[in-house]
Amino acid sequence: MATPVEWFNKNLKPKKLFSWQTLILVSLVLWLFLAIVYLSELYYPTEALQLENEDRDAFIRSSLLLLSVGLAWWQIENPIRIGNFSLRPWILSALACLLFFPSLLTGEIPAFAWIIWPILAAGIAIFPKVRRGKDKWQVPPLEERSQLLMLGLSSLILSSWLGFAFLVEHWTQDYPELASADVSRSNFVVRVGNAPNTDGKEILDQTVSQIAGEVNGQTWGSIERFLFNLQLGRVNIQEQVMNQLQGIVDRDRWSVQVEIVPETEYDVRIFARKTATSAGRSDYLLSKTCQIRPDTRMPMDSPAYPAGMLNCKSTQFTFE
Amino acid sequence: MSSILPLKTILLQTLLLLVTIAIESWVLRNRLNLPRKLSIMYAAIVNLLSVSISWLAFFAVEPEFLPPTLKNQLIHYILIGRLSSSASQAFEFWAIVIGFAIFFVTLQVKVQALYLLQITGAIPSRMVQQDRVIQRHKRLIIRREQTLAILAAHGLSHSAMLVILVILNLQLLRV
Structure with missing residues (x-):
């Protein structure tokens, strides 16, 4: 040492x-x-x-x-080398991207700098092979040409991956509810970290807890009365939910609706609909299906039997 | 960066590229009697090229030229993993048509690119001897052979890709 x-x-x-x-x-x-x-x-x-x-x-x-x-x-x-592979072009290119896109102080590196980085690195790696002396260009020898070609194409693919990452980010900015959607079935993306809290998620959660308050532990008769009033529009669930949530940004664009699924006893479907904030974007819909079932854990001789219990499935995102 | 990252895209594309290059180089070597190294290089270059061109086409088409409903379905499929329930039957039909179109377009890209790279001398081949492109009729014979070999390789590698994608999407594996 x-x-x-x-x-x-x-x-x-x-x-x-x-x-x-x-x-x-x-x-x-x-x-x-x-x-x-x-x-x-x-x-x-x-x-x-x-x-x-x-x-x-x-x-x-x-x-x-x-x-x-x-x-x-x-x-x-x-240059630093890993085996036969020189890291010099990659480091030089990274430094160039950092210097020419000077947002170092804010800590934000623009998408363009990321995307150009692999292409620039390949360019730096290829440049000495096609340049001879001060101002002469040359075609590299046949054995090297195919390697250089593969290097260039690979760096293009790397850039595409970075570009795709920024495209996904762009989509989740356009539709914030997608950022908190369930992506576990996707073949393309994974979630790193926790899902952010979004307006739509809060609205749905509040609606669920609003309904849960009327259902959980209540007698079957009072549940049916509540659902009946809901169906007739005597309960304005949207107003109740929105009064609880003061932090929602575009309050007027959201609408909340609860429907009883026909021929069930009782499944309810909760919808939170948002109209587009600007041209070129679409309206979308968050929905959740919840089941109201008798609480089987409750002793049968209890006076409140059968009491209800609310059970919800995961949220669905749909474009309209 | 958002907390949703396309890491699966990168892994899956790398896996599929490796499988494709392995299969296609094997087919090319057997059908064209190429040396091992040359067949791997051919397969690698044409596949890297077709993937790059596909990405560029995707980036060119995605923001401007897709009708909004199609774009929404694409976003929904990429992020959520299935089509939005508002999709119509016609959409699935078009998805299959587009799949076939991509198969034949990338086949053409591979065939033409390999030939162009060979006769311009960018990669070594039998069609260029002592820095001169060989006569047209001899070239045509080699080219026809080569095109058929690429078709076989492309078909086989895409069948393998389909099998891999089906296996990965089996409900059994989704715990």
């Missing part, structure tokens, strides 16, 4: 003034300076050196620029 000092002397100590090690070290010093300023502001807010936000941004930007150029330079001089 090399000590840190030995490691530094071997890997990071500049061999000459104008080298990639210098750039990386200068950027590290800038980071150190920023860290000191930040800590002093945290602990001694009154006496500390006050940096304006723009100055701070300029500092961060320039140290990132130095770091990127230093890393790129290092990669050009001695």
Whole structure:
């Protein structure tokens, strides 16, 4: 094991003034300076050196620029390899995408930068093969052509995958309810993390709990009375639900409806319909089927027997 | 990034590409008496190309040129895994027609691309000897043989793909 000092002397100590090690070290010093300023502001807010936000941004930007150029330079001089495969084009391309689409400060890398990254990497890998000397182009030898072709096509496919990921994201932004939909049967996508809470989900959940309040533990007679009133429109379930939920954004676009499925005793279907917010998008419908059944866990000699119990299935998303 | 990621697309496409390249290179090697390495290269290049072109076509058509109902069904199918219940019978018919169309279009892409890459010298082949394309009538014989071999390979690999997709979609495996 090399000590840190030995490691530094071997890997990071500049061999000459104008080298990639210098750039990386200068950027590290800038980071150190920023860290000191930040800590002093945290602990001694009154006496500390006050940096304006723009100055701070300029500092961060320039140290990132130095770091990127230093890393790129290092990669050009001695690229990292995994077996026979050089990582240099990929790292150079990533740095170029980060620098030319400068949203580093917000932490958001635009879709275009992601999508262009593999294609640019393939371009960087292919470029030295078709370039000879200062200004001469050449056709690479026959053995290399097919490999370069496969590299180019593979990077195009990688870009397509990234593009597809952004397309899926775009869809879930257009139809937020799809972001919380059940995707377990899809052949294309998986959910990473938890489903977000959406307006439609809240509306359905509130409707279910509203109905559950009238059903769970109630006598069969009162359940039937409730359903009868619901069917005749004497109970305005939409108003009740919406009064409970004040945080819904487009309140006027939602409509809630509960239907009794014919020839069942009793299945109810809950619908939450949303009309499109803008042209080019479609109306959609969230629906849920719930069963009202006698509670079998209840002792038969109880006075309330048979009491009801509400049991709901998963939510369906449908375009209209 | 959203929390819904197309990781299954990536895995499935990689799996299908590997299976396809293995099957097609085997067919090409047997029917055309090619060296092992060359047959794998042919199969890899034509399949990577047809997948890339399919993606580009998808990105070109998806945002603008699909009627809204079709686009909604596509979104629903990709994310939820089945067609929206508002779909009509006609839609399933068209889905099958489009499936067949994709089969024949990608077959044509493979046949034409392989031939073009060969005679332009982008990949090694029997049709180019000492940097010169061989005579037309000899070329035609090789080309006809090659087209038939690609048809056989394409048919076999797509049958295998169909089997894989059916197995993956069996209800039994969906716990």
